Amino acid sequence: MAERYSSFTPGGTGWFLQRVTAAFLVVVLAFHFFLLHFVNHAYEITFLGTQARMENIGYFLTMVLFLITATFHGVNGVYNALVNQGLEGTQKKVVLAVLVIASLALVAQGTYVALTMRGMI
């Protein structure tokens, strides 16, 4: 069992970030739901309305940050869940790579969308 000592990959950072992002997400997700389903109803959403909200730089930045944290939180969660189920070796590396690429794509796409909404593109 001694070889374990050499393969240190402290999982603390991921664990910690998962909690920090969760704490952040509670607030933003509640806000998001409240705003888009209770204040403004989802079925009333129009591009104009969206654009108007996005014009506000604070809201825009919050949404982008929301996206980034949610993506990290979600993808990191999925990754951990898989690792917990005993994902090992190359498989693990591949999954990690796929997940990283997917989340990068998601964030890129999301940011791009947000920018268009803001009318900046």
Added chain:
Amino acid sequence: MSQSYNRGLIEDFGRWKEFSAGMWAWIFHKFTGWILIGYLFTHIAVLSTSIGAAGNEAAIANETDVYTTTLGGLEGLFLIRLLEVGLLAVAVFHILNGLRLLMVDLGIGLEAQDKSFYASLVLTGAITVASVPTFLTGVGI
């Protein structure tokens, strides 16, 4: 070890009846987490219609741009509304249980971990039921 009998995986799932509160909480949390991340991907996909919409000022003004129509169209479907209620339930549970987990991480109220799980369930139910009218207003059949 000479020989031994490995009862294998059936044991784990075959025994779901014997799971305790903490295990159910774990399973639900996982389940809801996966739905949420799945939704996030879909959500961004749907919102991406705004890229097509952008620039077409006239359509936007008339609310006939792709973005508005797509969203409106989707929102017009009863099924989607139902799914939205489901999503809310999922999100609310994930949030509430997430809060429970954060408390556990901080070492607060560990003795009441089963009670707080049941509380999350009940609250999720209550909030979901309460929000049904909001979600179902103006739905086109």
Added chain:
Amino acid sequence: MSTQQAEPETQEAPEDPEMKGAESPAAEEQKGGGMVDDHAEKKAELEGETVHLKVFRYDPEVEGKQEPRFDDFHVPFEKGMTVLDSVMYARDEYDSSLTFRHSCRQAVCGSDAFFVNGKQRLGCKTQISDLEQPVRIEPLPHQEVVKDLVVDMDHFYDQMHTVEPYFQDEDTPPVDDLDEQRQSPENREKIKMSSRCIWCGACMSSCNIAAGDNEYLGPAAINKAYKFAMDDREGEEIKEHRLRILEQEHGVWRCQTQFSCTEVCPKDIPLTEHIQELKREAVKKNLKFW
């Protein structure tokens, strides 16, 4: 005091297809004696009654036992009878090949953790009268079965040994000056619960994560490490060394706070709490370097 032990289980008689396995000849003889009652009795009425046990049987060598089965035993109830008493009776009176580990009969040796009515419990610490009948007794899940109720504990021991479970202090003063190391009563109180572990393995068996990841240190080993890491008699440096072992990939982070371990621990050790505290300690330690 563990409330979970005292509460009667409210579990239905299991419908597991395996359960209708052959009755052992000895048990049949018993049944011939006219004591067949499959339904759960109220605890007060147990006096003078028989207890219906369904015991997991398996032996890699013996024909007829290679395919696991459940044997039925009907043993006369006596006040104060524990699950261990009941299987000992079944062994001594009906079937001497019924195999299980046991020794102290008083919850200190940790030999007899079984899976009783769907839960990890110490046989000697579980009153029959607190259980629904039939009482289903199986070896601990997630460990390989050696024979009947005996499981292979080697993996459990390995995990315990991985956390360097021994006091380490480089500058232990010479023994002959008869001076003990000082420790505050508060610090001793802090490690008290963690030091009660009897290595029964119930917690490991109950943890889903440990079942899925064989390398996960598991609640018992982490708790063992906690005992040392929180002991002020060991210096800072050693504590850091201990945390390094714990924060490896298969260490504390694996714990998903399922609480099953805490629920089944016969010594009422707050395992989840200890694991969580170590996670926080590990994060704190790492934050220093950021």
Added chain:
Amino acid sequence: MYEHDVIVVGAGGAGLRAAIAAHEAGADVAMVSKLHPVRSHTGAAEGGINAALQEGDDWELHAYDTMKGSDYLGDAPAVETLAQDAPEETINLEHWGMPFSREEDGRVSQRPFGGLSYPRTTYAGAETGHHLLHTMYEQVVKRGIQVYDEWYVMDLATTNESDPNDRECHGVVAYDVQSGTIEGFKADQGVVLATGGPGQAFDHTTNAVSCTGDGHAMAYRAGAPLEDMEFIQFHPTSLPSTGVLISEGVRGEGGILYNNEGERFMFEHGYANNSGELASRDVVARAELTEVNEGRGVDDEYVHLDMRHLGEERIMDRLENILHLAEDFEGVDGLVEPMPVKPGQHYAMGGIEVDENGQTCVNGLYAAGECACVSVHGGNRLGGNALPELIVFGKRAGRHAAGDDLGEPEIRTGYGDDVEDETETELPVQPGDAGLDTSGGVAADGGVTADAEGILERKVETARERVDTLMDKEDGVQHAEIRAKLQKAMTDYVNVFRTEEGVKKALEIIRECRQEYQDVYVDDPSKTFNTDLQQTIETRNLIDVAETIALGALVRNEFRGAHWRQENQIRDDENWLKHTLISWDDGEPSIFYRPVILEGQNKTYEPKERSY
């Protein structure tokens, strides 16, 4: 075949300490134990470890208390060694991280205990033994000492010179419980037996199921005498269905004993008009049994220990763990009903005769812990004196076996010119071997083989044959039946009360057991984890040990310490200031006596009335 310098049999407190000591002395040590070390019964000890640690206390006081407690049957050199070394060994445990209870200033706590003139019982909560056991096992892990756990030691490999003092022990034969393989373990320097107590010779005991006196029996058959076996301590308050100990604390706090007529019999029937329930252990135990025998027991079996009147608050505050014990092991709620209790076998003062270095008269064969008799406890062990014995004499045995020079021992062992032969007592039956099997302790080769390996191999062969015979046999008696009969006889006749007639009756039943044992068979055909087989072998050992207890009880016609004889209810210093020794002479027990050593380093312990 495995080979090591020192083989330690048993991994309880004594075995672990011996192994660590031998390892520190530079030997290649291995432990062979039928249980994983942490499962050993040392873990059950609650009270504490006596050691004169504090200012104002002194080892000489400890030695004096022990001598007095032993009813002057302890050997002074041993008693003084215990008292002198206990402090260092206790502090050593602390340095190994044992979580002792603490005082405000951070020092280890000590509490008062029965028979001690100073509060010197060092403790770790109510689970001192558990911590002692685990702390030492941790040290064994740290040192990487090899442990063969779940290996059952069946026999010793000893040469068979006609005089046991000339014999030599070269190793042990053990079988792997998990796989059924039988192997020899060669010990180049020594074998240390640390197999614990023989409590299972009685049907009601605070001892574990594994306390079957295997070490006693093996050493006995190899020619080392068993000493003072008649001295068995019975604890007055153990739970009837399991034998779990209810601590003296309940009576200390004011708990009351009642018979089935609701009488406070300790007073009402005049057993102890002054101290009542708090009279010494043997007095209370005898009182309880008298009540039961005279038909005033509850369910004809036990008496009631009532603490309800103390009030919930006080009980929760001071006796909470008692509530749990009663609830978990007896299904009784001590707050609403009285707890059933009866006397239970608790500790064996006697054991394998050894000197201060732990060595028996057989060369290279050592014993330590409860299975040994150095003798420090004499006729009666004081609470808290067994654990220090484990660490003090465990260590000495380990070191000596590994070749450390500990000086000439003062205590002599084996048959010699200083012993006195038993003459008078007439025995009802022929004790000893009943043509049982070939497994006497010594190699049956007429003394020709001097080479250790050859002896070991032959012993392995014998063991294999023996197991095969037991397994191949299709029909016969099962060990459980014999064991139950034996235990019942011991509890009926060699219990707290001993009469000549009763003990003789017991010897007759033991003889019957021996005869029945010739017909014993193992039903379980499997080689894997065959506990049926293991228990069958253990039962044989129990028969041998029970017989020595009964023989001792028969010959010692006096009342000393824990041993009470109806025919002569006084301590008879004139005739009985001597140890009873029983040795297995070609399958026939022979009895002889060795005088007690009362001369200490600085003083001679004059026998005085034992009153507290």
